[in-house]
Amino acid sequence: MREKRMSLRTKLTIAFLLVATVPVVMLATWVERSAVQKEFDTVTEKHLIIARNLSAAMERYANDIAAAVSAAASSKGDARDWRELLGNLDIHSAIVVDGEKQEVAWSGARFPVTVPLPDTALAELSAPNVRSIGPVRFSNLTRIADRPVMLVAAARTGGGDLVVVLDTPYLVKLQKSIAFGELGHSMMVDASGRVIAHPNAEWQRISKNASKLSVVQKMMRGETGVAEFYSPPMKADMIAGHTSVAGVGWGVMVPQPVRELYVHATEVTMMAIIITVLGLTGAGVLGWWLARRIAAPFAKIRDQMLDVESPEQSYVREALPNGATHEAHQLAESFEEMVARLRLSSAEIVAAKEAAERANHAKSEFLANMSHELRTPLHGILSFAELSVEAADSGDSETRRQYARHIEQSGEVLLNLVDSLLDLSKLESGRQQLELGDVSPDHLVETVVSEVSPLASKRGLVIDTSGTCDLSIEADPVRLGQVVRNLLANAIKFTAEASVINVDIQQDAHFTYLRITDAGPGIPAEETDFIFQKFVQSSATADGAGGTGLGLAISREIIAAQGGRIWAENVAVGGARFTVEVPN
Secondary structure (H helix, E strand, O other): OOOOOOOHHHHHHHHHHHHHHHHHHHHHHHHHHHHHHHHHHHHHHHHHHHHHHHHHHHHHHHHHHHHHHHHHHHOOOOHHHHHHHHHHOOEEEEEEEEOOEEEEEEEOOOOOOOOOOOHHHHHHHHOOOOEEEOOEEEOOOEEEOOEEEEEEEEEOOOOOEEEEEEOOHHHHHHHHOOOEOOOEOOEEEOOOOEEEEOOOHHHHHHOOEOOOOHHHHHHHOOOOEEEEEEEOOOOEEEEEEEEEOOOOOOEEEEEEEHHHHHHHHHHHHHHHHHHHHHHHHHHHHHHHHHHHHHHHHHHHHHHHHHHOOOOOOOOOOOOOOOOOOHHHHHHHHHHHHHHHHHHHHHHHHHHHHHHHHHHHHHHHHHHHHHHHHHHHHHHHHHHHHHHHHHOOOOOOHHHHHHHHHHHHHHHHHHHHHHHHHHHHHHHHHOOOOOOOEEEOHHHHHHHHHHHHHHHHHHOOOEEEEEEOOOOOEEEOHHHHHHHHHHHHHHHHHHOOOOOEEEEEEEEOOOEEEEEEEOOOOOOOHHHOOHHHOOOOOOOOOOOOOOOOOOHHHHHHHHHHHOOOEEEEEEOOOOOEEEEEEEEO
């Protein structure tokens, strides 16, 4: 007698009911216990991220203030020359403090300041533990004209200190930008725990001392994390993400009432129960309906999978039978995507193989060029050394002297080549450390032009400089001078005799531009980027040009290491122009 077996439809219906019924009680209990904890965990992530973002904005603002005050203090001009820049940073007054003497350099009309400044704030600026960013010192909150302000000081070039009065509108505006839930907000304090910005206007106006709050004490210690505390102005238990600002010691926290978390958790619990009940109701119906439709689509997909034998084989997804489930469609789409990824991977492997072959070809070309460039001076050294040995016993000292000069010249060529290779290797690997400092582009160009002018004069060339730069730039003067020297040497080498080489310097708000234009044969359009590669010279100048083909490659690496770029282009009247762009 044939054994009677339960149908797939019946099995799936029972399974759906069991899966939906058994965990329902456990789910309700678990949701009740874990909803609140999940809300607290969410705060740990969300509020801490907001606090860190606010801290980053405050740190950038403090750094901008430090840079501006340092520049104003180190300037030889009048402090009033800096009032527009300082005013944009909410600095409304500047006072020169030299011992007991205090003199107002300038003071804004909207916020006039008189001297003497508050003694406690000045004492903080000279204390050993003063908060500072580099040489710029920050006081805690003090009051001037009944307004909460901070004093920022930097040593003046002419002696004494330049002390500026920093107002707090930017920090208040930053604090007001954070609001969520019913009472969620942000709060900022100085290094002593006094309120800089707070939703409570009175606390903010009087610079309330909040240092007794446990979370504020943590910020004052420079700690970052999440803490619970009681907020007197909000009259509620709060949970807050908190952190501090490096250098100035300002603290920022993002609190929210704990009760809001419980309210939201209750809503989640109720929603979970409703969804569970609805799931139980539909489980039996769905199980019976899906059972008869699930087998046929998956069988179809199985057949299509068997038809695909390799990633390269063309694959077209056929329509599934009517009533196929969403999962069946997803499986078919996933298989189609898998075939596509396999084809893409195959293409990437081919591309990687081609790239490896190109790299191998480039390596071979590099070794061939190196072999040629090294062997040429070595042959010269060996040949003239051999001739010197043969002429050792002769009385012709002039001939031996010429042989020695030839050996010396070949040795210098070889040494220059090795030095260039070492420079290029260090620059490409990032091991070359740049010695950055303030560089005057005008002075640097003038110095290099004076060095190469004798070489230009021998060929009847004139180097014409134009343009000027008012601002110094931060760069390595030796390396930047090396770039300018390489470009001018190339221009002299390839410019026709009795011609003019133009050197132009310009600046805008962000970059300094150096343009060197020669009167040579120019560069083929397809080679303007190619010539910056190692051992490469333009086809228009390669014959008899000499050199190693490393100068432009080294120049590009030097400029890139300093955050700039270099490029070449042809000019309409003939010749080539090389442009160097470096940030101010």
